[in-house]
Amino acid sequence: MTEPRPQPLVRTSDLSKRYRVGRSPFPAQRRIVHAVEQVSLDIFPGETLGIVGESGCGKSTLGRCLVRLTEITSGVLEFEGRDITNASQRQLRPLRRQMQMVFQDPAASLNPRRRVGDLLADPFRVHEKLSRSEMMDRVEDLLVRVELLPEHAQRFPHEFSGGQRQRIGIARALALKPRLIVADEPVSALDVSIQAQIINLLCDLRDEFSLTYVFIAHDLSVVRQFSSRVAVMYMGSIVETGPVDAVFSAPRHHYTAALRSAVPVPDVDNRPGQRIVLKGDLPSPLDPPSGCRFHTRCVAATSVCRHERPVLSLVDKAHFVACHHPRGG
Amino acid sequence: MLAALVSRLGQMVLVMFGISVVAFLIFFATPGADPSARIAGRNASQETLAQVRHDFGLDRPLPVQYALMMERLFISRDLTSFVNRGQRVVPTVLEAIPITLSLVLGAAVLWVLGGLIVGVVAGATRGTWLDRTLMILSLIGVSIPVFWLGEVANLVTQSRWHDTWLFSWVPPLGYIAFTEDPWGWFKALVIPWFTLATLYIGLYGRVLRASIIETMQEDFIRTARAKGIGERRVLLHHGLRTSLVAFVTMFGLDFGALVGGGALLTEVVFGLQGVGKLTYGALQTLDLPMILATVIYASFFVVMANFIVDVAFVFIDPRVRDAH
Amino acid sequence: MPTDAPLLVVENLCVSFRTEGGVVPAVSGVSFSVEQREIVGVVGESGSGKSQTLLAILGLINSPNAVVTGSVRFLGKELLGLKRRALDAIRGRQIAMIFQDPMTALTPVHTIGDQIVEQIRAHESVSRSAARKRSVELLDAVGLPSPESAVDRYPHQLSGGMRQRAVIAMALSCNPALLIADEPTTALDVTVQAQILELIGRLRDAFGSAVILVTHDLGVVAEVADRVLVMYAGRVVEEGGKGQLLREPLHPYAWGLFGSIPPMHGPRPARLTAIPGSPPKLSQMPHGCAFGPRCTFRHEACAAQPSLGGTGGHRSACFLPQDSRQDLRRTLAGRVEA
Structure with missing residues (x-):
């Protein structure tokens, strides 16, 4: 690690997010869910993490913490070196x-009674003082950029298909030329062919x-295609992180290995090796196992x-694992 | 479970306390609502007023007055009416309760059965003439004012056709105690029951129909059909059973409100001296102790009904059971 | 009945819905058959008509505006137009169904055990306690931990994977000859999906049931199916053995579908071979080949409706010359790389 590393765009150290469940008047009955536990991450400019x-592992909560859409319980979050915890x-x-953030279901975040042009003009209205015609030009540029048509500005969200609505969601995130986009399952509600688009x-x-x-x-093949680095989460913590090829081709954590081998591959000749089928269910997040959360x-x-x-x-170049008995490389 | 029960009971007591305080303040502490002036009658002299104030404890601070009134209502139970001197409030209310309970219980049986039948039949035959007919009938039932229906029933059964074989059995208006004459009790109440139930059969039928139609679109209904168990069982065992939540909620609230005095119009029309009529009379004469007693009594039933609904949920819906 | 006769023969099945804008076709002339003990995968995207096809087989399309025509023969017996009582004798007993979302597939107010017992007792005259005992055995067979207590649990008390196991146990309760599974793993996490797929494969061996598995995921098909149907816009566009179809798909839609899936090993392509555009709306179905508007190789012939054709059980509905298909497929992949 001698090469000079640039300053990370986002840095978290020991970032945690806890929820309280139940509203019992007795403190003993209140229970705490550790949605995100002590996550330390550096995200460098230009990379895709x-x-x-799996569901409930805390990945969405972590994403919302990173752009401060939710309060952070403890730890530190820095953006461009500034503490914004x-x-x-x-x-x-x-x-x-x-x-900016892109969500799984863009329809839920688009006001159905407003035209797409108005929705896309909102960021300009809030952050920049532009004349109306300048604003409309910018909106049309955005639509074209996400491969929609300028005349789509006049339509309402429900007139679009799922894939087109996701394009609108992306256009809105893109409007102010952000440095960071957190995309939470942006393609998982879409059909395979649209997903690829x-x-x-x-x-x-x-x-x-x-x-x-x-x-x-949650789709490993999509993450592999799109990311340069990957972090695997289990019950609120990162269990393994490293370059995509290293993590997916030679996983060091036993959970990553199981996850990796569970992905069905549409290929009859190139079957992955022995399928590792995990025993049992995810433990309850209200009562997580002691020690390593995965030991059960x-x-x-x-x-x-x-x-x-x-x-x-x-364990290897930029490859980290949280395991007492990591798999062979 | 026990903790939930205890905290619910605590809540009930708190709610009833709040209601009694509000009722007390409305009648005793609102500016211009000097009870002593009303008790003493018109044109009473200042001395009489002062005497009345002292007699009734109205010259004491408000919290003390409230405490005194509660003490006389609940502990010594000798609170007397301001209007009918010497009439004790608590026994009067206790006498009225069986009458109201008889009326509302009987009507409730009718409207639950009627509502279930109308809702299930209409829901199962959605879109057919039978469904449409039932829905029009229930809309009529919902729209008819209960006092008008009662008066028409009285007109028909008490005078016009009273002397025919059809309605000669109908006793004169009024209540007959069950302990004295069960058959007479039934005869005296059967027409009030139907009158009161009409509105609710319509209401419950429509709500249940909507709820069943919604439930029958659920995935688990498709699973049930795929099991090959017959449509009747799918409808009753899966559709109706899951649709009962809205029905039970409504029933609890309506039942509580009616027992608490909401059946006033029916009681007045059929000359039943129930709690509703008692409250109505007390309000007309501004008989404060009586009002307070009936309001607290009513709040008890409304809160109690809510509580019973919550307990019923635990049996109807296992998801609620675990939420506790 | 000879045992080598197909278990299920679907011929020219059409499902359409009357709407305000006219009659909308959801399934247009689907034909296929399922052999005994065979696992048939049906692949397609939303709106391809795959779910409607399955529901039509069991007469589960409940809309008063639906029109179902064609023929569905199960062990030689016509199922379409069967009276409810006769249908109920087959549903759940000889043909069972598993649905996509285990969260909503079970009645929330009854225990798992009661729901399984209900199905057993609808078809067999056994005592309640005997049926309950069998429920426990079934739950054990599908790998539910501590089945004796799970039998008395309500659906919401189980996780998604456990619920899907319970649904499968219920479907298997009368030892059906055919199991129809509509996206049984789509709502589940991958590790749970792996457990369920393994279970379905194991059950075919243990119970001897044939399975129709509907999915949008080609990987799932590769995992468990023997034969595959690819559906697009209400029609079967390609049909073949799993090996044939995955190695050398014949239809340009299948090519696009494979190109859209990011590979899990080997080099990562710079771009995915996405299919341009989106599937047609059922109400605005294009004339001729429904895939035409999205197809790179569209030509004059595509103005007509292609029918399934081909040899050796591997058939496709496309006018492109058979012998040049694989070359065309490579040009498609190459175009993206360039």
Whole structure:
């Protein structure tokens, strides 16, 4: 690690997010869910960090924390070197241009009674003082950029298909030329053929606007295609992170290996090796296992796994794993 | 579960306390609502007023007055009416309760059965003439004012056709205690029951129909059909059973409100001296102790009904059971 | 009945819906057959008519505006137009169905056990306790942990994967000859999906049931199916053995579908071979080949409706010359790389 590293765009250290569930008047009955536990990440300009994991692993919550759409319980979040862990909404406002989010279901975030042109003009109204004609020009440019037509500005969200609505969602995120886009399952509600179109579009935009992406998805093949680095989450923590090829071709964490082998591949000749089928279900997040959260389902678990929480440690070039008994490289 | 029960009971007590305080303040502490002036009658002299104030404890601070009134209502139970001197409030209310309960219970049986039948039949035959007929009938039922329906029933059964074989069995207006004459009790109440139930059969039928139609679109209904268990069982065992939540909620609230005095119009029309009529009379004469007693009584039933609905949910919907 | 006769023969099945804008076709002339113990994968995107095809087989399309024509023969017996009572004797007993979303597929107010017992007792005259005992065995067979207590649980008390196991246990309760599974793993996480797919494969061996597995995921098909149908806009556009179809797909739509899936190993392509445009709306179906407007190789012949043709059980509905298909497919992939 001698090469000079640029300053990270986003840096988190020990970032945690806890929810309280239940509203019992007795404190003993209130229970805490650790949605995100002590996540430390550096996200460098121009890279695409994929975050994978199964439902309930905390990946979406982490994404929302990164752009401060939700309060952070503890830890530190820095954006361009500035601590914004506890920044107020007013302090965050100028930063909002720099960090945007794309959601799984764009329809839910588009007001059905407003024309797409008006929706896309909103960011300009809030952040820039532009004449009406300038604004409409910018909106049309945006629509063209996401491969829609300028005349689509006059239509309402429900007149578009799912793929087109996601393009509108992307256009809106793109409007103010942000540095960071957090995309939370942006293609998982779409049909396969449309999914590919959107992935291609996101790739083009990354090159054109030199964007930094955090790409959250449960679909490993999509993450592999799109990301340069990947972080695997299990029960709120990152269990493995590293370059995509290294993590997917030689996973060091047993959970990553199981996840990797579970992906069905449309190929009869090139079957992946032995399928690792995990035993049992995800433990309840209200009552997480002691030590390594994965020890209840892990083939390599020993007594140390039950008592001691493993920390992320370097196993290879930029490849970290949180495991007491990592798999061979 | 026990903790939930205890906290619910605590809530009930709190709500009833709040209601009694508000009712007390409305009648005793609103500017211009000097109860002593009303008790003493018109043109009473200042001395009489002062005497009345002292007699009734109205010259004491408000919290003390409230406490005194509650003490006389609940503990010594000797609170007397301001209007009918010497009439004790608590026994009067207790006498009225069986009458209201008889009326509302009987009507409730009718409207639950009627509502279930109308809702299930209309929901199952959605879009057919039978469904449309039932919905028009229930809309009529919902729209007819209960006092008008009651008066028409009285007109028909008490005078016009009273002497025919059809309605000669109908006793004169009024209540007959169940303990004295069960058959007479039934005869005296059967027409009020139908009158009161008409509105609710229409209302419940329509709500249940909508709820069943919605439920029958659910995925689990398709699963049930794919099991090959017959449409009747799909409808009753899966569709109706899951649709009961809205029905039970409404029933609890309506039942509580009616027992609490909401059946006033029916009671007046059929000459039943129930709680509704008692409240109505007390309000007309501004008989404050009586009002307070009936309001607290009513709040007890409304809160109680809510509580019972919540408990019923635990049996109807297992998802609620685990939420506790 | 000879055992080598097909279990299910679907011929020219059409499903359409009357709407305000006229009659909308959802399934147009689908024909296929399922052999005993065979797992047939049906692949297609939303609106391809794959789910409607399955529902039509069991008479589960409940809309009063639906029109279903054609023929569905199960062990030689015509199912379309069967009276409800006769249909109920087959549903759940000889043909069972598993639905996509295990969260909503079970009645929330009854226990898992009650729902399985209900199905057993609808078809067999066994006592309640015997049916319950069998429910426990079934739950055990599908890998539900501690089945004795799970049998008394309500659906919401189980996780998605466990619920889907319970649904499968229920579907298997009367030992059906045919199991129809509509996207059984789509709502589940990959590791759970792997468990369920393994289970379905194991059950074919243990119970001898044939399976129709509908999915949008070619990977799932590759995992478990013997034979594959690809559907697009209400028609079967390609049909073949799993090996044939995955190695050398014949239809340009299938090419696009394969190109759209990012590979899990080997080099990552710079761009995916996405299919341009979006599937046609059912109400605005193009004339001729429905895939024409999105197809790179569209030519004059495509103005007509192609029919399934080909040899060796591998057939496709496309006018392109058979012998040049694989070359054309390579040009498509090459065009993207360039």
